[in-house]
Every structure is written in structure tokens, then in C-alpha cells.
Amino acid sequence: MKLNKLNTLTRILIAGCTAGLMATSALADEAVITESFYPYKTETPQFEGLQPGMVINQDNVTQFKEIIDPAFYRFIEQGWTTITVGKTTSFDLHPNYVEATRVSLGKVSLGEQVGEINGWQAGRPFPQEPSADDPRAGEKLAWNYKYGYNWGDSAAIYPFYWKYRDMESGDVERTIKFNFHFLNYKGRVNQEPTPEITPNPSDLFRAIYVQVLDPADVRDTQLLIHRAADDLKRDNSWLYLGFQRRVRRLATGQVTDAFLGSDLMIEDFEGYNGRISDMNWTYKGTRYMLMPFYNHNELTLDSETHQDDDGYQVVAFSGKGGCFPNITWQLRKVYEVESVPVDESHPLSKRVHFMDAQTFTIPRTVSYDRKGSLWKTFTIGQAHPDHHLPKNKGSGVSIDDSFSMIDVQASHCTTGQFKGQVDPELTPTNMFNVQYLRAAGT
Structure with missing residues (x-):
């Protein structure tokens, strides 16, 4: 008993x-x-002397050197541009994406080699804080970016204006009007079907489709990129040239060429548009930095060009050569990650990405040439979806809303003005195949 x-x-x-x-x-x-x-749930980042509404310029930039990346600090120091400080706000991602992360927490792991991942279905694969003691921390952050909620399950930049600018004269040499479309085949959490699109015989993770609308000499040029779910497989990419009226497959090396004569490579799209396995990734630290996050509808916008019939206005540009977007910047939590190309013939020696810790977008990237000298810097402005187009409200997508790629060696830049739309009707699945290129180009 x-x-x-x-x-x-x-x-x-x-x-x-x-x-x-x-x-x-x-x-x-x-x-x-x-x-x-929700990194700002209990505490908003602060820095001595920094206040919303203030302007950082040549006269006071030294005081804020710690919270500005070195390349942009140099621009301000030289008087090329200024930063208007905004209030730090939370860019909450869609609850379904957060829940998918919660469900898979602890079930995702890296494989033996770079580019291999196990157990991921949807959501952020590695939400844990990175550790300097983890030799693969940078790789995990790169996966968080790849499987992030950038543009959600699908979206379109419709339309998208690129301007090629001479920084010395300020002349706009060329304006190209595009439509860009993005579609995730896997890891879908919001738009039906979820969690993936079937059938998917090529086992794709993501696809990008680009169509040039103007000017006439490049009209109907189209680009299609297929990214396999297996990161060790190379992308399949096709280019349709309107004047030739034929589709050709892009060679691997062409993704690092200047795209349509701009300052961007295809590999630059969205901050990094390549495979995880194409780079060696190193986590360099966590810091608070000023980053280009804002409410689009609260800016002084471009009222002179590209105004749509619905009244939508794009971001305006100013500064040296008109190469800098007129936006506000927030003090935010950032992961600094270095990517070094595996291919020794790559035109870059490295990129330094400043990844936003909440959204895992890459609003700032600094690129270095083969000699290790500063070559280009990339700024992608992030707009809050609830202060943008009505259709974007509640989408939980940090909206890519403006960009500036500056080639400091050539004193040249390419700027982008967006009308980003989270609208599945703009991204039908039949758009993302080679047959569509031919049909759309005839």
C-alpha cells in the first residue's frame, strides 16, 4: 500500500x-x-541627440556616424544628400507568416553544405537571434531573407519607372517603364492556394517576370526567372527581345551584367537575387541604424511626373544628380551580413547587406569591386502597407517603394519609382512560363 x-x-x-x-x-x-x-514592442531604439523631424546634414553628421552605414555617411559628409529622421514604427508582417514561423520553430536546420536546408515549409526558418559564435549565422540570416515575406505570396510593381542619371550634370539620360511581377510557388501563407501551387513539375520556389513597356527601342523586352526549390540547382532564366521577336536562355554569367544598360545587375534585384549557395555568408553584428522606412502617403511626392489616373504619386528624388529619394529614415534594428561570391570571376569582391531585423528586407547594400574598392551602393525605400495604396492595407508586406543604385566610380545612378501592388489578379500563374513570353511579345 x-x-x-x-x-x-x-x-x-x-x-x-x-x-x-x-x-x-x-x-x-x-x-x-x-x-x-515585434522588436519594438517594449522599447523604441534611441540614440543621443536623434529626434524625429530633424535633418542630418554636413554640419551634424559626425554626431551620428555610429548609426549610418559608411557609404551613406560619406554621401552626407560630401554634401550630396541629407537624411530626414522619422519616428521608428513597427512594420508587422502578416499574422499567417508569423504563425507559420511559430509552427515550424525548432524544426528547420541547415544541411551539410551551403544551400541545403531541412524541414522548412513556410515562415521564417531561423527566427532565433544570431550568435557571433555560430560560424553559419550569416547563412541562416540569408535564408531568412530568401524565405521572407518580401512582396508576400505574390505582387506586382505595376508600373515601375527607372531613370538613368548622370550625377555630375543631373541629366536624366533615359527613362524605362516596366511591369515587374513576383510569384511564390512554395511557402505561401495568405493567398490561395496555400501552402504551395500545384502542379509544380519543375519544383520551383519562386518566379519573376519583367516586361518593358517603354521606350520603343526596348518595348516588349521580357525577362523570366525560375528559381528552383533546391538552392543547389541553378536558376533558369529567359530573355525575350522585342526587336528580334525570339526567346533566348540567359547564360549564368549574364545575371551579373548591367541590365538594359542600367547600374543594376539582375543579381541585385530586391537587394540580392541569387542562390544562397552562390555566396559565402558572414554575420558581422547587430546594431541600430538609420534605415529608409516611411509612410508613403505622408511624404512630399513627385507631383510632376508619373501620376496615375487614380491620383497615385511616386516618390520624388533630389540631392546630387537627383540620385536620392525624398524619404524619411527610421532608427531600426539591423543585421549586418557580408556575402562573398564563390565564383572568383564574379565582378564583385563582396557585398555588405544591412538587413532589417523585423522584415528581413535589404534596404541598404554596399558593393565592392574586385580590388576591394567601394563601387556601388543600393538603397531600397520601404513603405508601410497601411499608409500606401488601399489594396495594400493589411497585407503585412513591407512595400518596396523607391530605389537608388549609385555607381560612385562612374558618377552615375539608376533610380526607381514604384507603384507596388499586392494583388494576386496581377500575377496569374500562366504569366510565369516561356510560352507567355512568346504570346505577350507578338
């Missing part, structure tokens, strides 16, 4: 301990989710 009582007591104690451990584990997991997706 005493033995039975003892066994019962033991079982009660074990059950209690197990329940306690499970509760502790659940709390720890939820803390990971909160820190990853």
Missing part, C-alpha cells in the same frame, strides 16, 4: 515537472517569436 502511494506521488511529481518544463519551453519559444517579429 505504501509502495502504491509512493508510485502515485512519483507520477504526480514527474507530470508536474514535465508540465512545468513544457510551459517554460513554450514561453521561451514565444519570446523568440516576439523578439523576431
Whole structure:
């Protein structure tokens, strides 16, 4: 009888301990989710002397050197541009994406070689804080970017204006009007079908389709990129040239050529448009930095050009050569990540990406040539979806809203003015195949 009582007591104690451990584990997991997706929930970042509404210029930039990346600091120091400081705000991603991350927490791992990942279905694969002691921390952050919610399950930049500018004279040499379309085949959390589009015989993760609308000499040029779910497989890319009226497959090296004579490579799109396995990734640290995040509808916009019939106005540009967007910048939590090309013939020696810790967009990238000298800097302005087009409200997508790629060696830049739309009707699946290129080009 005493033995039975003892066994019962033991079982009660074990059950209690197990329940306690499970509760502790659940709390720890939820803390990971909160820190990853809501970093400003309990505390807003501060820096001495920094206040919303102030302008950082040549006269006071030294005071804020710690919170500006070196390339942009140099631009301000030289009087090329200024930064208007905005209030730090939360860019909450869609709850479905957060929940997908919660469900898969602890189930995702890296494979033996760069480019291999196990257990990912949807959401952020590695929401835990990176550690300097983890030699693969940079690679994990790169996966967080690749499987991020940038443009959500699908979206379009419709239309998209690129301007080629001489920084010395300020002349706009060329304006190209595009439509860009993005479609995720896997990891879908919001737009039906979820979690993936089937059939998917090529086992794709993502596709990008680009169509040139103007000017006449490049009209109907189209680009199609297929990215396989297996990162070790090379992208398949095709280019349709309107004046030749034929489709040709892009060679691997062409993704690092100047795209249509601009300052961008195809590999530059969205901050980095390549395979994880094409780079060696190194986590360099976590810091608070000023980053180009803002509410589009609260800016002084471009009222002179590219105004749509619905009244939508794009971001205006100013500064040296008209190469800098007129936007506000927020003090935000940032992961600094270095990517070094595996291919020694790559035109870059490295990129330094400043990844936003909440959204995992890449609003700032600094690129260095083969000699290690500063070559280009890329700024992608991020607009809050609830202060943009009505159709973007509640989408949980940090909207790419403006860009500036500056070639400091050539004193030249390419700027981008967006009308980003989270609208699945603009991205039908039949758009993302080679047959569509031919049909759209005839």
C-alpha cells in the first residue's frame, strides 16, 4: 500500500515537472517569436541627440556616424544628400507568416553544405537571434531573407519607372517603364492556394517576370526567372527581345551584367537575387541604424511626373544628380551580413547587406569591386502597407517603394519609382512560363 502511494506521488511529481518544463519551453519559444517579429514592442531604439523631424546634414553628421552605414555617411559628409529622421514604427508582417514561423520553430536546420536546408515549409526558418559564435549565422540570416515575406505570396510593381542619371550634370539620360511581377510557388501563407501551387513539375520556389513597356527601342523586352526549390540547382532564366521577336536562355554569367544598360545587375534585384549557395555568408553584428522606412502617403511626392489616373504619386528624388529619394529614415534594428561570391570571376569582391531585423528586407547594400574598392551602393525605400495604396492595407508586406543604385566610380545612378501592388489578379500563374513570353511579345 505504501509502495502504491509512493508510485502515485512519483507520477504526480514527474507530470508536474514535465508540465512545468513544457510551459517554460513554450514561453521561451514565444519570446523568440516576439523578439523576431515585434522588436519594438517594449522599447523604441534611441540614440543621443536623434529626434524625429530633424535633418542630418554636413554640419551634424559626425554626431551620428555610429548609426549610418559608411557609404551613406560619406554621401552626407560630401554634401550630396541629407537624411530626414522619422519616428521608428513597427512594420508587422502578416499574422499567417508569423504563425507559420511559430509552427515550424525548432524544426528547420541547415544541411551539410551551403544551400541545403531541412524541414522548412513556410515562415521564417531561423527566427532565433544570431550568435557571433555560430560560424553559419550569416547563412541562416540569408535564408531568412530568401524565405521572407518580401512582396508576400505574390505582387506586382505595376508600373515601375527607372531613370538613368548622370550625377555630375543631373541629366536624366533615359527613362524605362516596366511591369515587374513576383510569384511564390512554395511557402505561401495568405493567398490561395496555400501552402504551395500545384502542379509544380519543375519544383520551383519562386518566379519573376519583367516586361518593358517603354521606350520603343526596348518595348516588349521580357525577362523570366525560375528559381528552383533546391538552392543547389541553378536558376533558369529567359530573355525575350522585342526587336528580334525570339526567346533566348540567359547564360549564368549574364545575371551579373548591367541590365538594359542600367547600374543594376539582375543579381541585385530586391537587394540580392541569387542562390544562397552562390555566396559565402558572414554575420558581422547587430546594431541600430538609420534605415529608409516611411509612410508613403505622408511624404512630399513627385507631383510632376508619373501620376496615375487614380491620383497615385511616386516618390520624388533630389540631392546630387537627383540620385536620392525624398524619404524619411527610421532608427531600426539591423543585421549586418557580408556575402562573398564563390565564383572568383564574379565582378564583385563582396557585398555588405544591412538587413532589417523585423522584415528581413535589404534596404541598404554596399558593393565592392574586385580590388576591394567601394563601387556601388543600393538603397531600397520601404513603405508601410497601411499608409500606401488601399489594396495594400493589411497585407503585412513591407512595400518596396523607391530605389537608388549609385555607381560612385562612374558618377552615375539608376533610380526607381514604384507603384507596388499586392494583388494576386496581377500575377496569374500562366504569366510565369516561356510560352507567355512568346504570346505577350507578338
